Amino acid sequence: xxxxxxxxxxxxxxxxxxxxxxxxxGGASVIVYDAMPSVARKFLMAGRGGLNLTHSEELTAFLPRxxxxxxWLAPAIQAFSPQQLRDWCEALGQPTFVGSSxxxxxxxxxxxxLLRAWLRRLDAQGVRVELRHRWTDWDDQGRLIFDTPNGPxxxxxxxxxxxLGGASWPRLGSDGGWVSxxxxxxxxxxxxxxxxxxFTVGWSDLFRDRFEGQPLKGIALSFGERSVRGEAVVTRxxxxxxxxxxxxxxxxxxxxxxxxxxxxxxxxxxxERPDLIRRLSAPRGKQSFxxxxxxxxxxxxxxxxxxxxxxxxxxxxxxxxxxxxxxALVNDLPIKLxxxxxxxxxxxxxxxxxxDELDADYMLKRRPGVFAAGxxxxxxxPTGGYLLQASFATGVAxxxxxxxxxxxxGPS
Ligand SMILES: Cc1cc2nc3c(=O)[nH]c(=O)nc-3n(C[C@H](O)[C@H](O)[C@H](O)COP(=O)(O)OP(=O)(O)OC[C@H]3O[C@@H](n4cnc5c(N)ncnc54)[C@H](O)[C@@H]3O)c2cc1C
Numbered sequence: 001x002x003x004x005x006x007x008x009x010x011x012x013x014x015x016x017x018x019x020x021x022x023x024x025x026g027g028a029s030v031i032v033y034d035a036m037p038s039v040a041r042k043f044l045m046a047g048r049g050g051l052n053l054t055h056s057e058e059l060t061a062f063l064p065r066x067x068x069x070x071x072w073l074a075p076a077i078q079a080f081s082p083q084q085l086r087d088w089c090e091a092l093g094q095p096t097f098v099g100s101s102x103x104x105x106x107x108x109x110x111x112x113x114l115l116r117a118w119l120r121r122l123d124a125q126g127v128r129v130e131l132r133h134r135w136t137d138w139d140d141q142g143r144l145i146f147d148t149p150n151g152p153x154x155x156x157x158x159x160x161x162x163x164l165g166g167a168s169w170p171r172l173g174s175d176g177g178w179v180s181x182x183x184x185x186x187x188x189x190x191x192x193x194x195x196x197x198x199f200t201v202g203w204s205d206l207f208r209d210r211f212e213g214q215p216l217k218g219i220a221l222s223f224g225e226r227s228v229r230g231e232a233v234v235t236r237x238x239x240x241x242x243x244x245x246x247x248x249x250x251x252x253x254x255x256x257x258x259x260x261x262x263x264x265x266x267x268x269x270x271x272e273r274p275d276l277i278r279r280l281s282a283p284r285g286k287q288s289f290x291x292x293x294x295x296x297x298x299x300x301x302x303x304x305x306x307x308x309x310x311x312x313x314x315x316x317x318x319x320x321x322x323x324x325x326x327x328a329l330v331n332d333l334p335i336k337l338x339x340x341x342x343x344x345x346x347x348x349x350x351x352x353x354x355x356d357e358l359d360a361d362y363m364l365k366r367r368p369g370v371f372a373a374g375x376x377x378x379x380x381x382p383t384g385g386y387l388l389q390a391s392f393a394t395g396v397a398x399x400x401x402x403x404x405x406x407x408x409x410g411p412s
Contacts, residue, residue, distance in 0.1 A: 015374025047111025
């Protein structure tokens with residue numbers, strides 16, 4: 001391809017940088033613009049949790065994680081599969097491994113060495129990065145307008161890839177500011193909503209003051225047909241953590257419909273009811289009731305506090321409940337969720353550019369030559385590596401789409 005083809009990639013997260021790599025490998029001259037003073041801040045933050053890059057399960061199990069977006073995302077993920085993502089990391093000197101849950105991580109368990117190697121490769125490919133460039137709109141000549149420390153700047157590009165992320169953790173750069181820009185340009189956007197998020201609960205002052213920040217470990221959470229094992233954390237206003245995130249899409253939708261949702265907590269999922277009853281039936285002697293629960297069921301103080309909190313809202317006195325009733329409560333503790341915790345605290349966002357707005361090559365139908373990728377598109381997925389996999393894969397697809405468009409119809 002002629003090196004005169006100038007491509008602007010806006011957004012230096014995993015989706016944008018991946019699009020830049022594909023475009024540069026295809027012979028284009030690429031400049032990546034980002035609003036922040038450094039690149040890929042959310043990716044680096046993901047690295048703090050070990051950087052769960054993708055998941056090792058078969059694609060037949062992998063793809064349905066994207067729920068109703070699965071058929072739409074499938075071609076991109078089949079074309080840049082979890083194994084290809086692992087190979088790509090390996091080629092950057094960052095081999096990966098499969099953890100016990102099937103999740104895939106770099107051996108280094110962080111993002112910075114991978115990002116450093118990736119930026120070196122991009123630099124060697126001739127990709128330039130312009131920081132502190134906040135995209136604000138197009139002008140009437142179709143040029144991209146950026147706010148920069150030196151004032152507004154207009155950039156003409158032969159093609160553009162937008163990869164501006166969702167709106168969670170806005171201090172890392174992706175703040176959803178692009179929604180109003182694209183909407184004003186006639187592009188339909190499914191509203192951004194918290195995904196992999198916490199929920200609000202009307203805790204008593206006593207419970208919140210005592211247990212805020214404490215983890216409920218080794219529990220199971222159920223909602224509707226789905227049950228997940230894992231961990232949750234009590235927050236000042238509610239509950240969050242891995243097991244909560246896994247159910248968050250269904251919980252969020254139920255709350256949107258009914259104004260609340262009842263989450264069921266199993267404090268000792270490994271103990272069957274008869275075993276619980278037997279343990280709770282042993283003579284208590286002079287022990288306090290909390291001590292009985294701690295010793296008989298090995299419940300943590302926060303688990304006991306939660307049991308007491310729920311009993312109080314139901315007008316029950318735990319210490320006078322018969323063992324059968326108590327056992328039922330221990331393994332089916334209903335918690336009323338009253339709302340979602342804000343988008344800013346969520347791990348990711350649902351919603352984004354409506355799928356109908358894009359063609360099969362991730363080009364905006366209303367703006368030929370402008371492509372979009374990553375979390376700013378209308379899909380959501382649980383944690384487990386699915387977010388990064390889809391961000392990388394749509395970055396590859398948008399990059400290839402832009403190359404194809406430039407070859408077929410773009411300016412010469
Ligand atoms: C705490 C945390 C942990 C996570 N851990 C994992 C994990 O382990 N595994 C996983 O799969 N996913 C994880 N994720 C999610 C994952 O990081 C995101 O889904 C992914 O980064 C999205 O990639 P993206 O390139 O689409 O957007 P982003 O990474 O959000 O990048 C978008 C970029 O666009 C820039 N930008 C935004 N607006 C403008 C503008 N107007 N002009 C110019 N630039 C702009 C931003 O500064 C940013 O650099 C985690 C998220 C968080 C918050």
